[in-house]
Amino acid sequence: MNGYYPVMLQLRGERCVIIGGGRIAERKAIGLMEAGADTVILVSPRITARLQELVACGSLQWNCRTYEPEDATDARLLFAATDDSGLNRRIADDGRRAGALVNTVDGDAGRGFLNPSVVRRGDLLIAVSATGASPALSARIKRELERQYGEEYGYSVEQLRRLRDYVKADVSEPGERETLLRLAAEEVPIRDHADMEPKAWVERLRAKRPLD
Ligand SMILES: C[C@@]1(CC(=O)O)C2=NC(=C\c3[nH]c(c(CCC(=O)O)c3CC(=O)O)Cc3[nH]c(c(CC(=O)O)c3CCC(=O)O)/C=C3\N/C(=C\2)[C@@H](CCC(=O)O)[C@]3(C)CC(=O)O)/[C@H]1CCC(=O)O
Ligand SMILES: NC(=O)c1ccc[n+]([C@@H]2O[C@H](COP(=O)([O-])OP(=O)(O)OC[C@H]3O[C@@H](n4cnc5c(N)ncnc54)[C@H](O)[C@@H]3O)[C@@H](O)[C@H]2O)c1
CATH class of the missing domain: 3.30.160 (Double Stranded RNA Binding Domain)
Known part of the structure; x- marks a missing residue:
């Protein structure tokens, strides 16, 4: 075992701090925003043109200066993304002491998290x-x-979620619930957008493979 454990983190309302503003910091910032993170702070004397655009439209906060240890305080996720590996190591140590999950972009992969x-x-x-x-x-x-x-999986998963909410509320027998949800998952991707109403879908699933 190499010690890595996958999780899905919910980042809404969590403070995410990126030290550095180059190509790699840009990739990390965009990844955070795609995840819906709403509090992303950049600390760097220089940032890329794309990051400047994101700052200008209010998606990111930018502290235009070099790193200070206080930047690690209160960060839930901290990215050590400068081009100075000694500094990245210090940032990571500060972050861990402050209780943050730390990502180091330049190979110090033994502790903290990887993207x-x-x-x-x-x-x-x-x-x-x-x-x-x-x-x-x-x-x-x-x-x-x-x-x-x-892309069709986006629509399909939305429909599966609706179906699951319906089945959880309306089908009381656990074995039947599980069978219906498993059969529905086997039907995706759904290309025909017609009639994915949960009630009608459940009826079709029951007709397709009658349940005891
Ligand atoms: C998956 C992805 C996510 C992301 O960054 O968001 C990611 N790297 C990506 C791409 C990529 N990175 C590099 C190349 C060139 C080929 C090569 O070097 O192999 C390519 C390929 C490309 O660009 O196509 C170079 C590189 N990467 C690291 C170092 C430092 C080192 O290890 O020493 C160096 C050497 C720098 C140098 O030479 O100086 C370190 C890390 N990169 C990681 C993640 C973590 C391990 C994840 C894993 O092993 O799966 C880890 C450990 C830490 C971290 O950053 O979290 C993203 C995919 C984007 C996508 O989805 O398209
Ligand atoms: N994880 C990955 O996927 C991956 C891929 C390629 C490279 N890398 C590593 O990532 C490092 C960064 O790459 P890059 O292309 O973004 O570099 P870059 O040179 O484009 O950017 C470095 C950034 O760090 C900032 N910086 C420097 N000193 C600072 C300080 N004291 N405080 C705050 N910010 C400071 C600079 O202003 C700049 O914005 C590389 O050195 C390389 O080791 C990682």
């Missing part, structure tokens, strides 16, 4: 990691998954 490569299709989120052995392999597998799981 996986991500495919998003609405509420379907597929994350791939080679846990530092090969980011290039993670990116390649992501491209393969993007082809296999197209």
